[in-house]
Amino acid sequence: MANVPFDIEQLKNISRRHFLWESAAGLGAAALGTFLAGCDARNAAPKNLATATDPMLPKPSHFPGKAKRVIYLHMAGAPSQLELFDFKPELQKLHNQLCPPSLLEGKRFAFIRGTPKMLGPQADFKQRGQSGAFISEHLPHFAKMADEVSFLKGVYTDQFNHAPAQLFVHTGSPRLGRPSIGSWVTYGLGSENNNLPGFVVLTSGGKTPDAGKSVWGSGFLPSVYQGVQCRSEGDPVLFLSDPEGVDRALKKKTIDAINEVNRQHFQEYNDPETLTRIAQYEMAFRMQVSVPEVMNINSEPEYIHQLYGTTPGKASFANNCLLARKLVEQDVRFVQLFDWGWDSHGTDENLAIDIGFRNKCREIDRAMTALLLDLKQRGLLEETLVVWGGEFGRTPMQENRENKNNPFLGRDHHVEAFTMWMAGGGIKQGMTWGETDEIGYYPINGKVSVHDVQATILNQLGMDHEKLTYHFQGRPFRLTDVAGKVISEIIA
């Protein structure tokens, strides 16, 4: 065969489709080559196959970062800042009065119609710790963390529906198709532990986020960077054990053979998705051993279960907090947690701001406090950035869906101001940045955008959000689009 000038076997592989694809790609590549020459080296074609086959290989950051990993706690549905952190005694005085028209003119709300009434804070507040930050009595454990975290009280967004707002917070754009923040981070920095995915997603059971899996998708980045969702109940990953009669050596041979074919394919077509496939086969093989170990909280000692309030075998936020600690302990780069049920409209008991909301608070209070403490005592909080927040805030007005009072007390979606907090990873301790007006409607100081928060997360990891780009459809894209300013006020 080798003597035949035209390798018939190889030619057979080139179908009409391949021919067209190659010629189009070839022409395009010739034209693009000149444009691409000056673009980010991270985006350039891999130099050799050794590095090419491992897109997750750790890379140096732009500048030395204080954080090496991120745990992002997202409260899907958007918790009320007015019952947790943003204490507004003046709002109490206005309780049950009609909302002044100046706050409604030119505004659009998800459900509020006509003129709603103001709703005073449905929680008692106290100043906590040395910093004197206000934290409500709904979070009695977390109240002790006042001197560990930095609060951002003037975060704003421009999306008042859950799905686009969640996409905005996680991908920097309210529309589908952009990579999520965890994908950007693993694309920029790679991941250290090659036995585990670099970007793991855990949901508390119940509802998944409204925006679906796109909130941890990789968008136009190679799909190797998308978040790997682990199941919150039962086996974290399905079909981990080999089928009967297949031992690990045979499995290894099979995967090696498949990957060899894939490598040849990559050399011919240079498609990064082939690399993803190679990496995923290898990762899956290693995960058969590593995942049962790290994703099993049964082996944790009793005092750790008490600290977190975990019940093994049940899907819960607390279990996920413990898992998040175990994952960052194994150098997983980005752990994304989603909790649900925070959409306190007052349409039913579970969504009532004075009933269901308080149950939600209880569910996260001990667990997220334990997470901070446990990271701290293991020396992990130093280099792990913890971020907490929802996709928007809630109105100082009581929701009146279709201009009728809801059966329970509730608040509508509010885009102008909400509270987030960050801790660890080079963030100031006991800091509050930003304040809202007397009723918590607008920020009057320290107003920060969703893009600012994203820029800050990347900054803590040593990445310049303006330099972390990916060339797609003729232009470089970045997480923060054309905006974003690092919130230097909360950086230690």
Place this chain on the structure above:
Amino acid sequence: MLWLTQIFGRLHPILVHLPIGILFLGFLFECLGFYPGFKGLRRAVQPTIVLGTVSAIFSALSGYFLSREGGYDDRLVMLHQNFGIATAVFATVLCFARQSIITRFPEKKKRKRIRILLFMPLIVLVTVTGHLGGSLTHGEDFLLPPPAATGDDATPAVKIKSIEAADSAVLYGDVIEPILEAKCYSCHSAAKQKGQLRLDSEEFIRKGGKHGVVVKTGVADSSLLYRRLMLPLEDEKHMPPNEKSQLTSSEIALVQAWIEEGSSFDKRVMAFRQVARIKGFISSLIAPSHTNDDIPTEEVSPPDESAVRALTTKGILVVPVSEENHYLSVSYVNDRKVSDADLRDLLPLTKQIVWLNLGRTKITNEGLKTVAQLTSLRQLHLEYTAIDDAGVKALSSLEQLRLLNLVGTNLHDEGLNHLASLKNLKKLFIYKTAVTPAAIGQFSQKTKNVTLDTGSYQLPVLSSDSVVYKRKS
């Protein structure tokens, strides 16, 4: 007529550029005229001087009208004025006398010299006058900043370094005054008194300016010092002027809080009612430390590539700590079975390795002897390894060490004692070790700068932990 002279006066900053440019041009023509190729330019010298003289006279006149408005450092103004007049006078004399003086020297060589000599004083005068004028508008340290101020950002020079320090700070002296100094003094202090206002001492602040009192104690909204800050940037009366460096929102909020709570010049931050709020703003002014103490500031040569490759082929992670330098972070997370002997592979990279992660590996005390030779190390992770006190003793050679993680090791009191000699140590984690509280107490006595975390945190069981809220029936 007054308004006319005022406008004329305010044209001064534009007019002054004419004599400077034109007279220098004349000098250039004069010099070039000596070369045969530019012979024709000689005839342009006299008209250029005449034009320069006229503009110099107009500049001096407009300058006089501007100086009548006041608001500048008198000493500087007088100096500038005298030099300005001298320039105009000398230029006028030159206009009339130049030709006749030159013709007195028939000898070609001497004539050349006298032409230059006649021009020199004028050039010196124009330069000095121009510089003095620049000092008036931009401040005396504009051209050559005093050595102490170099490298400083535009961000304010708030002296408070931490929130703890904020507790003992005086709001005015430690916070407000530095803000005023950074953002207001350039026009409202000894050098310049725009609007007849000075802000560089308690007495002057109480006195106010042309528009009266600037601080109305207790009411920020009616205090000019605060109101002018809050005007829209486009507003002519907004302070600081549009083109100058503006106060940040934190700084404005601090000025407001200071006025609202009595505008006292000696009240401590802790004595304020809104102390938490004020501390938050002060803390926000503390700029992030750009220097990362976990990486040396000095440059280092690139690492030996074959040594790096020897490690990476074994699956050990060797990654530069950032794109900015050659320092390395090494992690054995993917090679936890590493033997003590294998660690010798690290030695060729002694200068470059600053972070080393050996957590959860199979290394023992023997391996620490090799680690002890990596003297550039700033972060060392040894958590959950089989090392004990004897191994830790070897680490005292790591003088640069900032962070040491010994969680879950066989560390006892004796081992902790050895660590007291690490001069630069900042953070030490000893959760899940056998160290006793007594030893920790002793250690903390000796090493004030070390944050020691012994962990074992617990959260109390609260009655609210188990309350499930339901609708009231």
